[in-house]
Amino acid sequence: MYSYPQLSEEHSLVRKTAREFAERRVAPLARRIDEGEYPRELLREMGELGLLAPHIPQEYGGAGLDFRSMVVAVEEIAKASPALATVMEVQGSMIAWNLYHYASEQAREKWLEDAAKGRKIIAFALSEPCCGSDAAAIQTRAEKRGGEWAINGVKLWITSGLYADAYLVAARTGPPELRHKSISLFLVERSPCVEVSPVKVMGVHGTGTAEVKLNDCRVGDEALVGRLNEGFQVVLDDLNNGRTCVGAIGLGIAEAAFAEAYAYTKKRTAFGKPIADFQIVQHYLANIHAQTEAVKHVVYTAALYRDTKDPAFPMYAQLAKVLASRLAVDATRTAMQVMGGFGYSTDSKVEMLYRDAKATEIYEGANEVIMNTIYRFLEKFSP
Ligand SMILES: Cc1cc2nc3c(=O)[nH]c(=O)nc-3n(C[C@H](O)[C@H](O)[C@H](O)COP(=O)(O)OP(=O)(O)OC[C@H]3O[C@@H](n4cnc5c(N)ncnc54)[C@H](O)[C@@H]3O)c2cc1C
Structure with missing residues (x-):
């Protein structure tokens, strides 16, 4: 260690x-x-x-x-x-x-x-059927009626959505043309106005992924999280934390896949020797280890920058998310490969890790969209 x-x-x-x-x-x-x-x-x-x-x-x-x-x-x-x-x-x-x-x-x-x-449990409800990457285009609306906010719309892919006690809902509170400048966040307690239905996904089963319909949900001003029409700033702050943590999930997946593959290749024999003796298998494993150590430094630095309020935190949060999710996908694919049919079996842990890894390249922002953000930050942060 x-x-x-x-x-x-x-x-x-x-x-x-x-x-x-x-x-x-x-x-x-x-x-x-x-x-x-x-x-x-x-x-x-x-x-x-x-x-x-x-x-x-x-x-x-x-x-x-x-x-x-x-x-x-x-x-x-x-x-x-x-x-x-x-x-x-x-x-x-x-x-x-x-x-x-x-x-x-x-x-x-x-x-x-x-x-x-x-x-x-409180779910984070930003994405919608119309728009995930283009979150500034969301269509859920919150309108002031009789001193209350009336919220209507549909959220999709919501983690914990099936079981949450409340939802942090991003809703439009101004003209759609203003995009991110007319979005506010509301805390909506679960009640009969919230209709949830399960969404089947390839991995991360058990996370209660759901479609969440908000049918005229009423909340007061105290439910507003952040300032009116400034919810998108809060979302971005949140997502930087989330992306750093997706970095940690990617690391955990890669380390677990490595552990499974390393142990397996030591005990599995082929052609009269452990498959760990084949140089290509050694290189596969050494490569996962090398990448994992590099990504660890990026993820931990992102978290350190959050703690020290370093202005490079937003950049490092994106780097952590992209690099660790790619690592998770690479590591689980390699681990499954060196474990052969046993890795592909639904009884094996790497089969679960392989499915779960893919989600890390998509949730909390598709990697392509994060790369756009990294490019935008280059001028500010590159040496
Ligand atoms: C398991 C899971 C859990 C999730 N949990 C939550 C949650 O709790 N709360 C929540 O609000 N959302 C959640 N999401 C939604 C997630 O954040 C979105 O799926 C993600 O942001 C991508 O949005 P989309 O699916 O609408 O894809 P789209 O926006 O339709 O994009 C599809 C693809 O197009 C490409 N693309 C799109 N825009 C660009 C661009 N500008 N440049 C280059 N390429 C681009 C990318 O390859 C992208 O993957 C979850 C998703 C999954 C799969």
């Missing part, structure tokens, strides 16, 4: 706690989650351990630590269940962060502690 200059002794302790929890509680349930079971109880347990939102102050249900602690915890949980890590990072790195930094006093008091402790 190497040490990383971005991380301290305290982060090693967080890693140890998360790893023990992942091995003891998550790994035995990972298959059930992959079969579709939403891990509600595990989220509660992680909340009690301070793993769900470690960066949130203790008085609001977090562990009073920092964002690097969140990233390290996500990485360890992802090794056992990328699906659980996905739900966890939305709840901790995006929702809890949002409530702490942008929600009204009333909403913060009502929701934050329960969210950070995993007692209440």
